[in-house]
Structure formats: C-alpha cells, structure tokens
Amino acid sequence: MEHVHARLCALELRVQTQDDELTVLKAALADVIRRLNQSEESKAKGKACDHPCARVCARRGGSARRSQDRSHGGSWDEDSRLHKAASTSKLLARVAKQAHSVFTVLFLVFCLNVINVCVSEGNSIKMFMRGRPITMFIPSDVENYSEIKTELPPERLRLEWVYGYRGRDCRANVFLLPTGEMVYFIASVVVLFNSEERTQRHYLGHTDCVKCLALHPDKIRIATGQIAGVDKDGRALAPHVRVWDSVSLNTLQVVGQGTFERGVGSLAFSKADSGVHLAVVDDCNDHMLTVWDWNRKSKVAEIKTTNEVVLGVEFHPTDSASIVTCGKSHIFFWTWNGNSLQRKQGIFGKYEKPKFVQCVAFLRNGDILTGDSGGILLVWTRAADTPTSKGLRAFQIVRQVKAHEGSVFCLSETRGGAVLSGGSKDHRVVLWDHELRPDREIEVPDQYGSIRAVAEGKGDEVLVGTSKNFILRGTFTDGFTVEVQGHTDELWGLDRLVCLWDSAEHRLKWSRSLEEHGHCADFHPSGSVVAIGTHSGKWYVLDAESTDLVAIHTDGNEQLSVMRYSVDGALLAVGSHDNFIYLYTVSENGRKYSRYNKCSGHSSYITHLDWSPDNAFIMSNSGDYEILYWDVVNGCSQIRNRSDCKDLNWATYTCVLGFHVFGVWPEGSDGTDINALVRSHSRRVIALADDFCKVHLFSYPCCTFKAPSHKYSAHSSHVTNVSFLHNDSHLISTGGKDTSVLQWRLVEASGGPAPKPLAPPLLLPRPCCCRYRGTSLRYQGNRRHERADGQRGARAGPGPDHLGPGPAHLGPGPAHYGHDSTHLRSDPAYLGHAESEGQSGADAPPHAAILDPPPDAARLSSLVGLVKKTSLTPPPLPKSKSFLKNVSKQLSNEALLWPIGCDLSDLGKAELEKMHSVKAGVKLNK
Structure with missing residues (x-):
C-alpha cells in the first residue's frame, strides 16, 4: 500500500508539472503565432517595423516581434543536452516557410522554451523565465546602470509573536513549566507563553516542523523532535532531537543526526534515573526505537518496533529498564538491558482488541493505563512471566473502564496521582481519582474541536489543546477561556475563516466563516470595509467592525486572485484567473460598487497588480510572466509601448516582476520560488515570502541580479504572504501547511528599539503565488551580461459566525497559485536566525492576504478599540x-x-x- 501511495504521489506531481508546462507552451505558441502574423504583415508593407511598439507585447500579452538580428549567444538548456542553436532568426525563418505544419510550430514552441535569447533593446534588462523573455526598462533617472549596487538593508527582523498552535495532527504537546509559562509548538518554533503577563519567548533552534515534545523530570529541560528538511541551498537536513534549557533557551545537545530517516514521531525522557536517557521512535517504515544517553550523544540501543503506526513511547516511572510503545492494534513492553531491547507484546485476551492504542499513562502503584480508539481505559499490571503457547507476557489486563465516546486521545498524570483523560468525539475532559473512578468532568464546546492534549495547570486549572488549534485554560467549575488560537488550514483562506487581529494586544478581535474559500482581499482606505475574493469568482464586502455583509458581486466563474483599492478608495481592481482585471467605481465610503470597465490583454491568470498614486495607471503581472500596464483613464486600454511607463510611480509595490524588484529572484529560480513581496511604506526595504520557508528582507530598489538579503526562518512550509503594518514597525508573515502567523519587529542593525505603532493592524485571509520556472537574466544594450539557469522543484505543497480559531490574512499584494492550487510545498526552515551573505543569524501556493488598515488612528479605534499598549518592545x-x-x-x-x-x-x-x-x-x- 505504501508503494502504491508513493506511486500515486509521484504521478500526481508529474501531472502538476505537465500542467505547468502546458501553460507555458500555450502562451509561447500564442506568442509565435502573433510574431508570424506580424512578419507576414511586415512583408506585405515591404519593410520591417522598427517602432518600439512592435517590440512590445501585442494583445493578450507575450512578447513582440524580435528584430531580424538575433544574438548567437543563446544556449540550450543544460537538462536537454542539445547543441547551441545557430541563431533564432534562422530558426524563425525555417519555421515560417513551413507554418502549415502543426508539428513545426510545436517544435518552435519547444525551442523557445530551451533557448535563452538575448536581445538588445536599448536601455532595458531582459530576464528569462522558462525561456520566456521579460523585458524591464531602466528608468530615466538611472544614468549608469552598471554602477548600481544593491546593499543589505540596515533593518533587521526579530520574531516578536507567534499566532497559532499545532493541534490538528499532534498530541500531548502542551505543558506548564515551573516559570508559569505554557510550552507548545507550531511550525518550527517552540513557544513559551505566559498567559497572565501576555508575553512570549521562542526557541528557534529547529530547521523544520517540530512534531513532538517531552519534558525532562526536572521540568526545566525539554526535548523536541523534528522532521527531515532542506537548507537554503537545497541540501537535505536530517531529522533530529534537540534537548534545550527552557530558562536560557540554550541548546544542550543535538541527538540523532544521521540516524533518523523521515522524522521523529515520539520521544520520552527516562524517569527512574533522573532523565539520563531518552527514548525516540522514528517515523520510518520500521519505526525504529532508539535509546540514547543524550548527555553524551551516544546511542545505547536500537531495534525495529513494527511496520504499523507507533503513536507513543514512555519510560516506566520506577523501572528504568522498562519502556512502553503503543500504536495501531498493538502495545509493546520492552525490556532494556545494556545495548539490547527485548519485546513482549500485550495480549488483550477476552477484551476486544482496539484499532489503535492511543496513549499511555502510569498509576501510582506502577500499573500501566492505556486509552484506545474505542473510548476504553485498560489497566495493565505486571504478571509473573509464565511460558505459554503464545510466549511470555510482561503485563496483563486487570481492569477495563468505559471512559469516552470515541477515542481516548490523551492521558496525563497530575501531581496528586490522579489522571486526566481527553475524548475526541465527546469533547470531554475527565478527572479520574486513584481508584480510577470519575471525579469531575467538563465538556469542551464543539467550536474548538476534539481534544488532542491535556495537562495540569496552576492550582486546579487544566490546559487543553484541540484539533482546531486552540489552547484552552480553565477549571472544571468555571469552564474554559481561549489562550491560544490559530487557523486550521493553509493561510490563503482554505479554512474559510476571515479574522481580525490586534497586533498590539496579540488577540483576535473577531472572525467570520465564509461559504467558500476566500483567496484574496483588501481594505478600503477608510478602514470601514474589507473586500474578499473567493474561489468561484464571487467577492464580498464586509463591514470591518460588525462583520455584516455590505455588498456581493460576481466576476466570471474562476478564482479571484487579487483585489486592490486605489489610493483614494474611488476604484477597486479585481484580478481573476480568467485573465481579466475588473474595475469598479466605489462610493459611499466603500459601500456601493458599480462596474466601470475591464482590462483585457493578459494571456494567463492575473497574479499581482498595483495602482499609481493618481489612480490613472495599473501595473499587473500574470502567470505566464507578463508585465503589462493599463491606462485606466482612457478606457482601461493596454499601454503598448511599455517603455513609456518606466518612470511611473506606484503607490504600492507587490508585483514580483519589475525593474525595481527583479533582483530578488535567486539564481536558478524556477519561477515558483517567490510567493509574495511587498515594499515598505517608507520605500526603504522589500519583504519577500518564498517557497523555502524563508522571509527575506531586501533593500529597495532591488535592481541588480542576485541581490543580497537578510533571511529569516521560523515557518516550516511555504510562506504564503508578507505585509508591513502601516508605520513599518512590524512585518506579518503567513504560512501554508504550518498554518502559522508570525509577527516580526523591525529593528536597526544595532538592535535598537523600533518605532511604536500608532494603531493595531487588521489581518485577514488571502492567497496567491506565481509559477515561474528556470530563471535567467541578461543585462541588455551595452551592459554586462549574466545568466543563471537552473530549476528548483516546488512541491505541492466552517459554519456559522463564531469567535473561531485563529488568524486568517488578507494582505497587500496577492500572488498566485496557478492552475493547481493544491500544488503545495512543505519544506524546512531554520527558526529565527538571520542569514546574510552566507552567515547564519537570528508548501508555490497562493499567498495569504495580510491586510494592514489605513493609518487613520481615530478611525481604527472605532473599529478595533483603542490600543492601550503603544509600546511593543520585547516584554x-x-x-x-x-x-x-x-x-x-x-x-x-x-x-x-x-x-x-x-x-x-x-x-x-x-x-x-x-x-x-x-x-x-x-x-x-x-
């Protein structure tokens, strides 16, 4: 079955790749046909057209007819291993003579995707994406482009707050520390959160998804395990366990590098010997159990457990030689002696064998308590080893208790010797006394999901982690309050939640469920309403204070990927996957909309767009790497001579293609690597979200190839979007598969305090990402020529209104997810450390929309309440x-x-x- 599943995954990935290729081929074929038609028209007129307009993309985007003099410097793609072409002009000439042959035209399309053509067009730079040329004209104020150098920005990022919790697919991952802090994880960050002081600290040592967590018997040291990852250069990073100090946040040991395969599934410290040893179960097919002397980083014993899923491992609290593992249809009792482990399987006998043994705990008398998928608690006691036909039995069942409807997902021992249990289907938390009789119980409301973790809190409080990524705190008498919450699916609206967050108080203001996935959004400049685009072509306008529906419209029947209000809020541009940009006039403070016009000319779906400050022009990017400009005043007509737009000013800059930002593209990029970028309001820096779990900070403008950047890791999958708050004091980034929302503080290189925010930001959900593959770059004219070829694979990466789980975002500058919005990436990240010029320091999807409200503090206060805390310095x-x-x-x-x-x-x-x-x-x- 695993082989078949792997085969299916490989075939699905192949289909997605072929879809990408077809998109590019279709666009290139349309470009070829246009150029052939133009060639015939030129011959009919008796002369070649040398006007600049002839070199600009005709209607529906591509590139214009190239001049007859072609460079002989183009080369075949390395992967194709073909010889260099003599010249593109000769190739076009041969094809033109045989234009009646469909095969010949398709052959030309193939060649255009493997030959990197360099054309001199005066003061311009040409970059190639998968063989498609992207021409960018140099602004008039640049006197000598060759002298331009892009430096690292003086600003840095410091992780300040993490929104969210990973409860949907993990268990037993919430604990209370002696410092009064809760410890839990999301993405590749382990969070230490003090709910009373509203402060967070972060352990940033991991390089990819953290999957499990264990407390040392002293409650100070912590072990966390992660999955396999990839570093910034694409090299594999082995899964491992990190043991660290929860007070200083210093890493004490890194265990198991080179030993584990896919990831660390579960782990536990020994108890009887004061935590000297660590048991780890690998997530590989054989689910290897290893015992480590973690202080010495030495592996003491290793053995295969089973091919079935293993869900937990625990040391016996009084017998350091006894280890228990449980999982699908099994419980194993292991005896550890020296460097060997001996297994004895638990026999259920007259009791019904469960599908899954979900969790293990220990009673005061040394008996073992298990919870299973049938809602049953079983008590196992040590029995004399008596030879039988079935072998030796280490423990036998002496008691059975029906505890929950549905699975018992977690068990936790209290300081007084009682046991807490959490049920999945019945959503109940039950406290069992020493005799395993139910003492007290409480039901968690359905809106929070089923229970994944329970732990004892302060006094008689209980901490609960849920499948909808909530952490609740409360008592059996007073009920629960929400302490932590997050989204339940990728942050471009896949969980259908729109959320408003207060970045100063770090709290959710409100959330609202949508009927379908909301992929993009934007705030009206007044901050009074927010427009949200969906997967079906519908878009909604919600009141930003009451969440009431203000208006609803439909544009086409395909996914909407970009929504952008003009600077004064008088116009709204809606970019769609049907290749059109729809324009609306806006009145009554964002509450009334009338169709104004439609921009028609792109040959692929719209990915990004930006307005000029005077509402007169729009710049847009598409999925086939076009950069087009639109004259809104003159009927939304396409500006054919793109060089006329080189000096235009843009109110925002979220387009990933353009002269001022092309330096952000890495060498060998395949076009899907950048999901979103945004220029700061001060126009000093560019923040970028990539497909490799990184957030980058570039200087603006960024117009030199392979520009340097500060790189930050904390996400553990593709970063879907980034956005600055209105005063540039903070940056918000959103994750894909990791479902996290991270708040970064901008600081100077010296580490000085950042400016105080004027008002809390507003965040909601929104997507996008562009599919570009095989990037190459050449400086045109008399400028020096550089080229970078290569490909980097990109992996694919509710109901009524309620104060629901976590952060969804809407933000400046959408990017796109092309035709396959399920092609996601789930790769590595190295938390919280900056990487600049090779120095290390502090799944392609649509990006989440992160919307920062306009800087009208008075208006914002009426929307989200006055902000009492104006200083966000680290508490x-x-x-x-x-x-x-x-x-x-x-x-x-x-x-x-x-x-x-x-x-x-x-x-x-x-x-x-x-x-x-x-x-x-x-x-x-x-």
Whole structure:
C-alpha cells in the first residue's frame, strides 16, 4: 500500500508539472503565432517595423516581434543536452516557410522554451523565465546602470509573536513549566507563553516542523523532535532531537543526526534515573526505537518496533529498564538491558482488541493505563512471566473502564496521582481519582474541536489543546477561556475563516466563516470595509467592525486572485484567473460598487497588480510572466509601448516582476520560488515570502541580479504572504501547511528599539503565488551580461459566525497559485536566525492576504478599540511574588522568577548557576 501511495504521489506531481508546462507552451505558441502574423504583415508593407511598439507585447500579452538580428549567444538548456542553436532568426525563418505544419510550430514552441535569447533593446534588462523573455526598462533617472549596487538593508527582523498552535495532527504537546509559562509548538518554533503577563519567548533552534515534545523530570529541560528538511541551498537536513534549557533557551545537545530517516514521531525522557536517557521512535517504515544517553550523544540501543503506526513511547516511572510503545492494534513492553531491547507484546485476551492504542499513562502503584480508539481505559499490571503457547507476557489486563465516546486521545498524570483523560468525539475532559473512578468532568464546546492534549495547570486549572488549534485554560467549575488560537488550514483562506487581529494586544478581535474559500482581499482606505475574493469568482464586502455583509458581486466563474483599492478608495481592481482585471467605481465610503470597465490583454491568470498614486495607471503581472500596464483613464486600454511607463510611480509595490524588484529572484529560480513581496511604506526595504520557508528582507530598489538579503526562518512550509503594518514597525508573515502567523519587529542593525505603532493592524485571509520556472537574466544594450539557469522543484505543497480559531490574512499584494492550487510545498526552515551573505543569524501556493488598515488612528479605534499598549518592545519575563528573584544578567537583564513550591532540592548550587544562571544565595520564596 505504501508503494502504491508513493506511486500515486509521484504521478500526481508529474501531472502538476505537465500542467505547468502546458501553460507555458500555450502562451509561447500564442506568442509565435502573433510574431508570424506580424512578419507576414511586415512583408506585405515591404519593410520591417522598427517602432518600439512592435517590440512590445501585442494583445493578450507575450512578447513582440524580435528584430531580424538575433544574438548567437543563446544556449540550450543544460537538462536537454542539445547543441547551441545557430541563431533564432534562422530558426524563425525555417519555421515560417513551413507554418502549415502543426508539428513545426510545436517544435518552435519547444525551442523557445530551451533557448535563452538575448536581445538588445536599448536601455532595458531582459530576464528569462522558462525561456520566456521579460523585458524591464531602466528608468530615466538611472544614468549608469552598471554602477548600481544593491546593499543589505540596515533593518533587521526579530520574531516578536507567534499566532497559532499545532493541534490538528499532534498530541500531548502542551505543558506548564515551573516559570508559569505554557510550552507548545507550531511550525518550527517552540513557544513559551505566559498567559497572565501576555508575553512570549521562542526557541528557534529547529530547521523544520517540530512534531513532538517531552519534558525532562526536572521540568526545566525539554526535548523536541523534528522532521527531515532542506537548507537554503537545497541540501537535505536530517531529522533530529534537540534537548534545550527552557530558562536560557540554550541548546544542550543535538541527538540523532544521521540516524533518523523521515522524522521523529515520539520521544520520552527516562524517569527512574533522573532523565539520563531518552527514548525516540522514528517515523520510518520500521519505526525504529532508539535509546540514547543524550548527555553524551551516544546511542545505547536500537531495534525495529513494527511496520504499523507507533503513536507513543514512555519510560516506566520506577523501572528504568522498562519502556512502553503503543500504536495501531498493538502495545509493546520492552525490556532494556545494556545495548539490547527485548519485546513482549500485550495480549488483550477476552477484551476486544482496539484499532489503535492511543496513549499511555502510569498509576501510582506502577500499573500501566492505556486509552484506545474505542473510548476504553485498560489497566495493565505486571504478571509473573509464565511460558505459554503464545510466549511470555510482561503485563496483563486487570481492569477495563468505559471512559469516552470515541477515542481516548490523551492521558496525563497530575501531581496528586490522579489522571486526566481527553475524548475526541465527546469533547470531554475527565478527572479520574486513584481508584480510577470519575471525579469531575467538563465538556469542551464543539467550536474548538476534539481534544488532542491535556495537562495540569496552576492550582486546579487544566490546559487543553484541540484539533482546531486552540489552547484552552480553565477549571472544571468555571469552564474554559481561549489562550491560544490559530487557523486550521493553509493561510490563503482554505479554512474559510476571515479574522481580525490586534497586533498590539496579540488577540483576535473577531472572525467570520465564509461559504467558500476566500483567496484574496483588501481594505478600503477608510478602514470601514474589507473586500474578499473567493474561489468561484464571487467577492464580498464586509463591514470591518460588525462583520455584516455590505455588498456581493460576481466576476466570471474562476478564482479571484487579487483585489486592490486605489489610493483614494474611488476604484477597486479585481484580478481573476480568467485573465481579466475588473474595475469598479466605489462610493459611499466603500459601500456601493458599480462596474466601470475591464482590462483585457493578459494571456494567463492575473497574479499581482498595483495602482499609481493618481489612480490613472495599473501595473499587473500574470502567470505566464507578463508585465503589462493599463491606462485606466482612457478606457482601461493596454499601454503598448511599455517603455513609456518606466518612470511611473506606484503607490504600492507587490508585483514580483519589475525593474525595481527583479533582483530578488535567486539564481536558478524556477519561477515558483517567490510567493509574495511587498515594499515598505517608507520605500526603504522589500519583504519577500518564498517557497523555502524563508522571509527575506531586501533593500529597495532591488535592481541588480542576485541581490543580497537578510533571511529569516521560523515557518516550516511555504510562506504564503508578507505585509508591513502601516508605520513599518512590524512585518506579518503567513504560512501554508504550518498554518502559522508570525509577527516580526523591525529593528536597526544595532538592535535598537523600533518605532511604536500608532494603531493595531487588521489581518485577514488571502492567497496567491506565481509559477515561474528556470530563471535567467541578461543585462541588455551595452551592459554586462549574466545568466543563471537552473530549476528548483516546488512541491505541492466552517459554519456559522463564531469567535473561531485563529488568524486568517488578507494582505497587500496577492500572488498566485496557478492552475493547481493544491500544488503545495512543505519544506524546512531554520527558526529565527538571520542569514546574510552566507552567515547564519537570528508548501508555490497562493499567498495569504495580510491586510494592514489605513493609518487613520481615530478611525481604527472605532473599529478595533483603542490600543492601550503603544509600546511593543520585547516584554520582560513574568514578575510575581510567587517567583524567585535575583536572576543572572545573562537573560538580557530580565528577571526570571520561580513559582512557589518549585522543588529545586535535587539541583546543587553549582548546577543551578550553570544551567539556569541563578546566582548563589537564591532563597525560595515560600
């Protein structure tokens, strides 16, 4: 079955690739036919047309007829291993003589996609995407292009806040630390969140998706495991486990690099020997169980468990030689002796064998408690090993309890020896006493999803993680409150949620469900309404305060990918996958819309567009790499002579193709690598979202090939969109498969504080991404010529209104997901560290729309409430009478305080000073 599944995945990927090729071939074929027609017309007139307009794309986009003098420097694609072509002009001449042959025309189309043609067109630069030329004219104020150099921007990014939680496909991943912080993960970030102080700290050591988390018996050290990834150069990064200190956030050890295959499925510290050893189950086919002396990074024992899914592993709390694993239709009891592991399978006997043994916990008397897919709790006790026909039995079932309707997804032991259980179907959390009798229970509302994790909180509080990516905190008597929430699907509207967030308070203001996927959106400049485009061609206008529906319109029957209001809000441009840009006049403060005109000329779907400040012009990109300009005043006509637009000013810059931004494209890019970009309001920097889990920061303008950038990692799949807040104090980025929303603070290189925000931002959902493959670049005219060929594969990467899960975004500058919006990427990322010029530091999809409201603070206050906190400087660690004081200055001069009752007696003073930076003479505040 796994072989068949792998084969199906390979075939699906091949189909997606062929769809991309067909799109490019169709566009190139249309271009060839246009040029052949123009050639015949030129011959009929008796002369060649040398006017610049003849070199500009005709209607529906492509490139214009090339001049008869072709460069002989074009070369075949390396992968094709063909010889160099003599000249493109001769090739066109041969084909023109045989134009009646369809085969010949298709052969020409193929050649145009493998030959990189360099044409001198005066003051222009030509870049090739999959063999298709993209001409960009140099502005008049650039006197000598060869002298332009693009430097790294002085601004840097610092991860400030992470919105979301990974509960949909993980379990037992929420815990309370002695510092009063919750620890959980999303994407490749492990978050330490203090709900009372509303502060976050982040462990940024991982390079891809974190899948599991385990607490050391001292509750200070933490082990987290990740899946396999890819670095910024495309090299594979092995899955591994990182053991780190939750106080200093320092990595203590990296375990298992080169040992694990696909990823780390589950892990656990030993308990009886004070956490010296670590058990890890690999996600490979054989689900290898390994035991490590993690301090020494040495593997002590290794053995294959089963080909079936393994869901959990635990050490026995009193017997360091006993390990338990559970999963699909099995529970195994392992005896560890030296470098060997011996397996004894649990026998269900007269009890019904469950499809899945979901979780394991331990009772005070050493008995083992399991929860399964039938909602049953089974108590296993050690029995004398008696030879039978079925072999030895290490444990036998002595009791069965019906606990939940549906699966028992998680079990957690409390400090007092009781047990917490969480049910999936019945959404109940039950507290069981020492005799395994139900003591108290509470039901989690349906809107939060089923339960994936339970843990004991402060006092009698309980922490609950759910399948809809909520973390709840509450008691059995008072109910739950939402502490963390996030989206449940990719952030270009796939979960059908539109959300409004307060970036200063880091809280959700409201969310609303849509009837279908909302792929793009934009705020009216007044901030009073937001327009949202959907997959079917419908678009809605919602009141930004009440979420009431203001208007509904339909343009075509294909996906809408871009929505952009003009600067004054008088016009709205809607870009569609039917290749048109629809224009509407807007009145009554964004509440009334009338169709004005339609821009017709692109030969592929619209990916990005921007307005000029005077509403007179539009610049747009399409899926076949066109850059077209439109005269809105004169009937939305296409401007044939694109060189006339080289000096136009643009109010925003979200188009990924253009002279001022072409330097962001990496060498060897395949065109799908960049999902979104946005220029800051100050026009100093460009933020970019790529397909390799990175957020980039470039200087603006970025008009030199292979321009340097600061690179940041925290996402663990394709980054779908980026957007600056209105005062450029922060950048928001959204993820695809990782469903995360990250808030970055812009700081100077010196690390100084960023400007204070004037008002909270508004965020919603929106998509886009462009499919470009095989990028090459040449400087035209008398300028130096460079070329970069190569391909980098891109992987494919609810109901009534309610205060629903997490952040969806709408944002400046849509990008596109082409014809296959399921072709996503889920690759690696290295969290929080900047990478510049090779130095390391701090799934192609449509990008999420991230909308920042206009800078009218008064208007915004009426929409989302006045912001009480105007300073977003990194908050100090929590201060409380119940915490220890006198903490080392190594933690940025911030106080770290320990809770009352925290038992540090097992740790000596020297170890405390070394591991936790606690000064000598610390006194426990009782």
